[in-house]
Amino acid sequence: MRDETDGAAPGGIATRGLAAGGLRRLLTLLGRAFRRRCPYCGGSGVFRGWFELRETCPTCGVSFSREEGYFLGAMLVNLLVAEGLAVGVVVALMITSDLSLLPLEVVGIGLAVGLPILFYPYSRLLWMAIDLQLDPPEKQTQRQLRADQIGR
Numbered sequence: 001m002r003d004e005t006d007g008a009a010p011g012g013i014a015t016r017g018l019a020a021g022g023l024r025r026l027l028t029l030l031g032r033a034f035r036r037r038c039p040y041c042g043g044s045g046v047f048r049g050w051f052e053l054r055e056t057c058p059t060c061g062v063s064f065s066r067e068e069g070y071f072l073g074a075m076l077v078n079l080l081v082a083e084g085l086a087v088g089v090v091v092a093l094m095i096t097s098d099l100s101l102l103p104l105e106v107v108g109i110g111l112a113v114g115l116p117i118l119f120y121p122y123s124r125l126l127w128m129a130i131d132l133q134l135d136p137p138e139k140q141t142q143r144q145l146r147a148d149q150i151g152r
Ligand SMILES: [Zn+2]
Pocket: 038, 039, 040, 041, 042, 043, 057, 058, 059, 060, 061, 062
């Protein structure tokens, strides 16, 4: 049985290699996000440098420009993952080492500042992956996501 969609609808965006739903689809989406690839097609080169997400995917042409406030969820993902990791490392150090308060503070502040910067591009792609998993685009929305069809 074939449960993957290679190039959804005519005129729609490609969702290459994505299962129709379920855990397999989620794992594919998360894998693409952690490899900094397009959640829709798995194509690379979606960032210009470390921070700047291109307006469209160079492989499938899906538009990454979304409505205002769309990437607020990415900020939440970034905050939860990066700060959770920073707190986890500091707590693990408190439990397993004899470090005094000052080194723990230095490590904690360094991680609390550095991890969100490092994790920033991943958080944007993770948010798109979560969105694509929870709310797969209908054919109408797929047409709207095509950058070449919205005049860009
Ligand atoms: Zn793509």
